[in-house]
Each structure stands twice: as structure tokens, then as C-alpha cells.
Amino acid sequence: MSVPEVLLQSVGKKFLGSTKPVLEGIDLAIERGEFVSIIGPSGCGKSTLLKLVAGLIPCSKGEIAIDGAKPDAARKLMSFVFQDATLLQWRTVEKNVALALELEGKPREENAARTAQLLELVGLSHVAKHYPRQLSGGMKMRTSIARALATLPRLLLMDEPFAALDEMTRDRMNEELLRLREEQNWTVLFVTHSVAEAVFLASKVIVLAPHPGCIAHMVDVDLPYPRTQETRDSDAYDELVNRTSRLLREAHRV
Amino acid sequence: MKKRSLLLVNSVLVFSALLMLWEAVILVFHVQPYMLPNPLTVATTTAERLPDLFAAFLITAEEAAVGLLAAIVVGVLVALVFARSTWVRRLLFPYTVLLQTVPIMAVTPLIIIWVGAGFSAVMLIVFIFCLPSIIANTTQGLISVDENLVQLFMMHNASQFQVLRKLRFPHSLPYLFVGIRVASGVAAIGAIVGELFAGSTSVGHGGLGYSILYAQSQTQTAYLFSLVVAATALGFGFFFLAMFFEWLLLHNWHESATQSQLE
Structure with a gap:
């Protein structure tokens, strides 16, 4: 039997000084290659869950295993994409993309080639020498994603990466993300507060209920990949979005 | 145009x-x-005494520059220690504020007792004048880094030194330059005021401050005007230099950059 890519067993998190836990009794197994969206009302611990998986903060209860290992020992497999592009303002786009490789001590010449290839992939070659402040929101986010992909992650953790973008840009970025995934086949954990985005991207949507955050529902999204604008126009998609929205509303009410 | x-x-x-x-x-x-004196007299006096004026200017400029540079080096090192430990910062930061509020003239006699009047004393006064703004601004820059960026570095197993060198230090540069800009304005004033109280009086070693005292005692009013102009030029020069270095290092990525929206 294969080990799940991400395994959470009765995971709970309580922050120091607060009386109620943020997350409680989370059991979840994600197989390799799955695209899992996590939605839920704000304050239900979506981001906390992602940071627990990344090993950026420790669990209060339960166990998390990434490919059978502890999260902080499995960081080489993972990349994290934050809500803000979190670029270093003093570095050009290409230097920002090279950051992760640099931190992991890869040789410089190798980085340059890899960086150029990544910029090509996300369509930013023409602004390689620009500084972040000169970029639009969408371009900043693409830089951030290119940086995350630089270390060839198997598991991508994305915390509302497109939340600050306008709807048109967001839709396009969603399609680009799926296109990249087809080539590189990562496992993705994607936090969002948009039901439409969650359904469009994922093979499985997890609905969290708040106070304390726990898994209320799981929705399998059996829409075929590759997904395009046609997917958005289909009845099956509409039906899934409606159902998920309903479940989200119910989860909120509890 | x-x-x-x-x-x-x-x-x-x-x-x-x-x-x-x-x-x-x-x-x-x-x-x-x-x-x-009338403007013409001031102009001719300035021209006549240009060598004296220039020599005094250089002496004061050197005192101010050495004091300022020392304050930058020490200030950045102290800020690194402050940024490293909240505990140390809470204990020691109040003293930098104290350093800023202590009237420097009250301390001058002590400085003269310790190092004697002259170059070292004036340099030390400039140093004390400049240090607080460097420490305060640089510390602020080092600790105000976005928490997500620190976590990004953690995700890629960055060492503490990498976080400092590739994240905290570059992030603090604009803050450091705010400190330097403030300090450079104060440095020239500090050097001249320092000379008034603790400057060298030996021939050929007196800076602008000393020349001002001497011109006053001889009622060389026109030359006093020349000295005021020179002192102003010194202050302006320091400020301008600080702005120039700031522009040189930061204009690519910081506020002063010309914004161009792409896409």
C-alpha cells in the first residue's frame, strides 16, 4: 500500500493565550497528484491548516506526515505560495525567482538556466530584469509562483494566492496554474474563499466549518481535466458550485 | 524645460x-x-581669506565625516544586536532615547577631561549626536520584516545568517538611510558646536567653529558672514552626499524609482 502524500490524523491547533482551539479533529489523507481546495468562512483556520502542513507552526494535537515524514523534515518536497506575492523589493524578477534555489545552495550557473526556463514557463521573460514595484498584481503573483516552482516541489501549498487579483486576471491565472500542473504533476493544497475558484481548480473540495475549524464536507469534483472556459460554462460545473455554496452556507450556520 | x-x-x-x-x-x-558689512565687503573678504576658510572647512568636514561614519558603523552593529534579541532591545533601547535627549553641551566638559580638547573630542560629540537616529531607524528596519517572508525563508531551510543577509539587512537599508539623512544634517552642526566648546586652539588645527570664535573676538564681522556661509555649505554638502548615496543604492527598487505599469 502506498503512503499518502499528506496525512493528517486528529490534528488540532490552539494558539498560546486563546481559550478556544482554531482547529480540532482534522483527519485527512491526500493522495499524490490530487488537487485539493480548502474553503470556509474567514477565521475557520484555513491558513493555519496550511501552515501546519508546511511545518511552519507546530500542531497542538495529532500528527501530520508528508510522504511519511514529519513536515519540517519534508520541506525539500514542498513550496509555499503566500497570499501576497512576498517578493523581495530589492531583487529583480529573475533574482526573486532564483531566491529559493540560492537558499538551498544550488550552484549559480545552474540557477540562471533554471530561472530563465521558469520565467519562460510563466510568461515573464520580458520583465526578467524589472523590479517588483514595476509589475502589475498578476505579474507579481506569477513571479511568486515561478519562485515556488524553482525547487521542483512535489507538494504545492497555496494560501489564497489570487485573492488580491481582479476576476479576469484570476480566471486566467487559474487556467495557467492547471496548465502548469499538467506538465509538472504536483499535489496541491489550495486555500481560497471563492467557491468558483475552488471548484474550477480542484479534484476535491474540502469545506471547513468554524469554531473550532473542522472538516464539514468533502466534495469530489469529477469534471475532466484540462479545464477551460468551457468548463465554467458547463451545467455540471454550475451544479457543483451551487452545491458547494450550499454546503458552505450550512457549515457557517452550525 | x-x-x-x-x-x-x-x-x-x-x-x-x-x-x-x-x-x-x-x-x-x-x-x-x-x-x-555690505554684501560687496563680505564677497571680497571671502575671496581674500579663501585659503583660511577652506582649511577650516576641511578640518570641520573631517571631524563631521569621521564622527558620522563611526556612528553609522557602531549604530548598525548595535541595531543588529537589538534586532537579534527582544530582551536586549527592551532593556537597552531606552538608553538610546536618553542619549538623544541629554544636552550634549552638558557632557562636553567630561569629554574634554577624558580625551582632551581637539579632533577626538569634536569627533566624539558628532558621534553622540548622530548615533541615536542610526540605531533607532536601522533597528526598526531590521525588525519590521513581513512575517510571511521570514516563513518563506524557513520553507527553504534558510540559516539565520541567510535571513539576516538576504532579508533583514536589505530590507533595513531604506530605514538606515533615513537615519543617515537625519544624522548627516546633525553631523555638521555637531562638529561646529563641538568646536565652539571643545575644538583645538592650536594654530592650523581650528575648524569653522574655532574660526567663528576667533573672528568674533577680533570683530571681523565680514569674515563671520563668510564662515556662516561655509558652515551652511558644509551642512548642505553632507545632506546632499547622503541623498546621493541613498539614490545610488535604492533608486532601482525603492520609492524614488520611476514607476512604469506594464501589462
Whole structure:
């Protein structure tokens, strides 16, 4: 039997000084290659869950295993994409993309080639020498994603990466993300507060209920990949979005 | 371009008008030259005594520069320690505020006892003048890094030194330059005031401050005017240099950059 890519067993998190836990009794197994969206009302611990998986903060209860290992020992497999592009303002786009490789001590010449290839992939070659402040929101986010992909992650953790973008840009970025995934086949954990985005991207949507955050529902999204604008126009998609929205509303009410 | 030349013409006109007003005050109220010399006298005195003026200028500039550089080096090192430990920061930060509020003239006698009047004493006064703003601003820069960026570095198993060198230090540079800009304005003032109280009095070692005292004792009013102009130029020069280095290092990525929206 294969080990799940991400395994959470009765995971709970309580922050120091607060009386109620943020997350409680989370059991979840994600197989390799799955695209899992996590939605839920704000304050239900979506981001906390992602940071627990990344090993950026420790669990209060339960166990998390990434490919059978502890999260902080499995960081080489993972990349994290934050809500803000979190670029270093003093570095050009290409230097920002090279950051992760640099931190992991890869040789410089190798980085340059890899960086150029990544910029090509996300369509930013023409602004390689620009500084972040000169970029639009969408371009900043693409830089951030290119940086995350630089270390060839198997598991991508994305915390509302497109939340600050306008709807048109967001839709396009969603399609680009799926296109990249087809080539590189990562496992993705994607936090969002948009039901439409969650359904469009994922093979499985997890609905969290708040106070304390726990898994209320799981929705399998059996829409075929590759997904395009046609997917958005289909009845099956509409039906899934409606159902998920309903479940989200119910989860909120509890 | 047209606007700029118009501004230049206007500036020259205003300057000439001020000179004429100066001259008129002397003529109308029969002001004696030892009280207020006319612009022409000031100009000729300045020209005549240019070598003296320049020598004094250089001495003061050197005191201010060494004091300022020492404050930058020490200030950044202290800020690194402060940024490293909240505990140390809470305990020691109040003293930097204290350093800023202590009237430097009250400490001058002590400095003279410790290091003697002269270059070292003035340098030390400049150093004390400049240090607080460097420490306060750089510390602020080092600790105000976005928590997500720190976590990003953690995700890629960055060492503490990498976080400092590739994240905290570059992030603090604009803050450091705010500190340097403030300090550079204060450095020239500090050096001149320092010289008034603790400057060298040996021949050929007196800076602008000392020259001011000497010119006052000899009632060389016109030369006093030249010295004031030189002192102002020194302050402006330091400030301008600080701005230039700031621009040189930061103009690519910081506020001063020209913004161009792509896409």
C-alpha cells in the first residue's frame, strides 16, 4: 500500500493565550497528484491548516506526515505560495525567482538556466530584469509562483494566492496554474474563499466549518481535466458550485 | 524645460532683491560695517581669506565625516544586536532615547577631561549626536520584516545568517538611510558646536567653529558672514552626499524609482 502524500490524523491547533482551539479533529489523507481546495468562512483556520502542513507552526494535537515524514523534515518536497506575492523589493524578477534555489545552495550557473526556463514557463521573460514595484498584481503573483516552482516541489501549498487579483486576471491565472500542473504533476493544497475558484481548480473540495475549524464536507469534483472556459460554462460545473455554496452556507450556520 | 529656466530666472531675481534690500538697510539706517558689512565687503573678504576658510572647512568636514561614519558603523552593529534579541532591545533601547535627549553641551566638559580638547573630542560629540537616529531607524528596519517572508525563508531551510543577509539587512537599508539623512544634517552642526566648546586652539588645527570664535573676538564681522556661509555649505554638502548615496543604492527598487505599469 502506498503512503499518502499528506496525512493528517486528529490534528488540532490552539494558539498560546486563546481559550478556544482554531482547529480540532482534522483527519485527512491526500493522495499524490490530487488537487485539493480548502474553503470556509474567514477565521475557520484555513491558513493555519496550511501552515501546519508546511511545518511552519507546530500542531497542538495529532500528527501530520508528508510522504511519511514529519513536515519540517519534508520541506525539500514542498513550496509555499503566500497570499501576497512576498517578493523581495530589492531583487529583480529573475533574482526573486532564483531566491529559493540560492537558499538551498544550488550552484549559480545552474540557477540562471533554471530561472530563465521558469520565467519562460510563466510568461515573464520580458520583465526578467524589472523590479517588483514595476509589475502589475498578476505579474507579481506569477513571479511568486515561478519562485515556488524553482525547487521542483512535489507538494504545492497555496494560501489564497489570487485573492488580491481582479476576476479576469484570476480566471486566467487559474487556467495557467492547471496548465502548469499538467506538465509538472504536483499535489496541491489550495486555500481560497471563492467557491468558483475552488471548484474550477480542484479534484476535491474540502469545506471547513468554524469554531473550532473542522472538516464539514468533502466534495469530489469529477469534471475532466484540462479545464477551460468551457468548463465554467458547463451545467455540471454550475451544479457543483451551487452545491458547494450550499454546503458552505450550512457549515457557517452550525 | 521652459518651467525650469523660468524658475532659475526667478531665483536669481529673488536673490538679487535680497542683496539690494541688505544694501538698502545699511544705507537708510547708517549701519556701521562692524555691525553689518555690505554684501560687496563680505564677497571680497571671502575671496581674500579663501585659503583660511577652506582649511577650516576641511578640518570641520573631517571631524563631521569621521564622527558620522563611526556612528553609522557602531549604530548598525548595535541595531543588529537589538534586532537579534527582544530582551536586549527592551532593556537597552531606552538608553538610546536618553542619549538623544541629554544636552550634549552638558557632557562636553567630561569629554574634554577624558580625551582632551581637539579632533577626538569634536569627533566624539558628532558621534553622540548622530548615533541615536542610526540605531533607532536601522533597528526598526531590521525588525519590521513581513512575517510571511521570514516563513518563506524557513520553507527553504534558510540559516539565520541567510535571513539576516538576504532579508533583514536589505530590507533595513531604506530605514538606515533615513537615519543617515537625519544624522548627516546633525553631523555638521555637531562638529561646529563641538568646536565652539571643545575644538583645538592650536594654530592650523581650528575648524569653522574655532574660526567663528576667533573672528568674533577680533570683530571681523565680514569674515563671520563668510564662515556662516561655509558652515551652511558644509551642512548642505553632507545632506546632499547622503541623498546621493541613498539614490545610488535604492533608486532601482525603492520609492524614488520611476514607476512604469506594464501589462
